[in-house]
Amino acid sequence: MTHSAREHPWALQFVNVSKWVVGEQGRRCVLDRLNGRVATGTLLTLVGPSGAGKSTLLSLCNLLQTPDDGEVWVLGREVRDWPVSQLRRKVGLVWQQPVMLPGTVADNLALAARLHHEPPADGAALLCRVGLPADLLHRPAHELSGGQMQRVALARTLANQPDILLLDEVTSALDREAADVIEKLIVEWVNSEHKTAVWVTHDTEQARRVGHETWLIAEGRAVEQAPTAQFFTAPQTVWGQRWVLAGQSQGERNA
Amino acid sequence: MWSLAWTLAFVFLAMALSGWQRLGLSRELVVAAVRACVQLFLIGYLLKVVFHLNNLWLTAAMVTLMVCVAADNASRRGQGVAGRFWRVFVAVSATEVCTQGFLLAARVIPPKPSYVIPISGMIIGNAMVAAGLFLHRLRHEAAARRGEILVLLSLGASPKQAARTVVKAATKASMIPTIDSSKTIGLVQLPGMMTGQIIAGADPVQAVRYQVLIVFAILASAAVTTVVLGFLTYSRLFNAYQQPLL
Structure with missing residues (x-):
């Protein structure tokens, strides 16, 4: 496999990836020989039931977890062959629960530059990018609302100028208006800068709106992988058909 | 009897x-x-x-035994931190060498076992308490600040950068008891060495002189132990792929 991966530097490639976790109920398989690849410039949305392994898959891409079996290739190089700091600069991750470091918003936005001994990015411009006013810069970061924190966390990651962005339900705590700002920002970032994003979401409509490609993760495998339009209109597997139907029913109930 | x-x-x-x-x-x-x-x-x-x-090697062996017992005792506080015995051993040894070495080099105390061993006992004992507190606090801080550590790592921080706040908090927390007891010494408690000398019939002012020496040495020992231990342990909070272990 490794030969073809080197010849075609996809943004991400998963080759027979397996991951087990040890919990209170013993050893459990979270990812089970998962395969798939993501071309550079793609916005991939990951959908699936809770506990299916979506977040684990994200954390394998920047080596915050290591696959127990198989390989994860990032920009043509296996994750374990990358210098770790360099990999994590290339592959940014934003979590569902934003964590602010002690200090002001400006301190948080300057964090990546400080870690890498570089001049800080323009904090006001970063805030503007995520739809926040520049006067927040000197506010203690812990005083922000959950939605503001999430946007600052995204801006903090973007300040690192990643090539790949991993988003773990980043809009689940935001109101509709704030979620729209983030959606537009990410879509524009991917399309205009030819970057790659992998977006875990439980919001089926969001997955349909923003994705170029969608994977349904269930029982540790990517059971349906298709361009997003096809995924939602003509799913090829029983898993996919059930998921889309359930999403439609949920949408009708919400409407 | x-x-x-x-x-x-x-x-x-x-x-x-x-x-x-x-x-x-x-x-x-x-x-x-x-x-x-x-x-x-x-x-x-x-x-x-x-x-x-009055043999130099016998005295050194005695001090080494004290350091071993102190390292064994303190390292029990750091479950989950790999290789902690040797790290505590090195930190406590460094403390003993720095403080006792200074006292001997500056001729503050004579190079006799009757001075070196009891003063070593106080320095090593205090270093042991500081090291135990440090390891206990390090685990606690690493768990409590796991979110911050993950953010730093995901931005490309090195283990040293990611562990900095945790190590700093553990160092401060483990030094506070020594600093606090030094502040109230003589007011709340009469320290053991001074009390012992007074009971043995020494001039109280002379006893105070030795006690001041010990207080300063103990302050330095807490600082040296925790700082050295910080340098030796932060990397053990992460695995080879710079993933947090605690």
Whole structure:
């Protein structure tokens, strides 16, 4: 496999990836020989039931977890062959629960530059990018609302100028208006800068709106992988058909 | 000897209180009292021999044994931190070498076992407490600040950068008891060394001089131990792929 991966530097490639976790109920398989690849410039949305392994898959891409079996290739190089700091600069991750470091918003936005001994990015411009006013810069970061924190966390990651962005339900705590700002920002970032994003979401409509490609993760495998339009209109597997139907029913109930 | 035997009344008092309040500590109290007697008499006779022989290597061996026991005791506080015994051993040894070495080099104390061993005991004992607190606090801080550590790592921080706040918090927390007890020394408590000298008939002002020396040495020992231990342990919070282990 490794030969073809080197010849075609996809943004991400998963080759027979397996991951087990040890919990209170013993050893459990979270990812089970998962395969798939993501071309550079793609916005991939990951959908699936809770506990299916979506977040684990994200954390394998920047080596915050290591696959127990198989390989994860990032920009043509296996994750374990990358210098770790360099990999994590290339592959940014934003979590569902934003964590602010002690200090002001400006301190948080300057964090990546400080870690890498570089001049800080323009904090006001970063805030503007995520739809926040520049006067927040000197506010203690812990005083922000959950939605503001999430946007600052995204801006903090973007300040690192990643090539790949991993988003773990980043809009689940935001109101509709704030979620729209983030959606537009990410879509524009991917399309205009030819970057790659992998977006875990439980919001089926969001997955349909923003994705170029969608994977349904269930029982540790990517059971349906298709361009997003096809995924939602003509799913090829029983898993996919059930998921889309359930999403439609949920949408009708919400409407 | 008989007058000493009378002091067993204190143990019986504690046992009576434990029995009355049904604390279930009577057995523990007996074990503690017996161990204290055996250990102290053993060390008393051993020190008598070592002081009499006045041999440099024997003194060094005695100090090394003290460092080993201190490292073993303190490292029990750091479960989950790999190789902690040797790290504590190095930190406590560095503390002993720096502080005791300075006292000897500056001729503050004479190079005699009767001075070196008791003062080493105080320095090593304090370093042991500081190291134990540091390891305990390090685990606690690493768990409590796991979110911050993950954010830093995901932005490309090195383990040293990611662990900086945790190590700093653990260092401060482990030094505070030493600093606080130094602030109230003489007001709340008369320290053991000074009390011992006064009871033995020494001039109280002379006793205070030695006690001040010890207070300064102990302050330095807490700082040296925790800072050295910080440098030696932060990398053990992560695996080879820079993933947090605690």
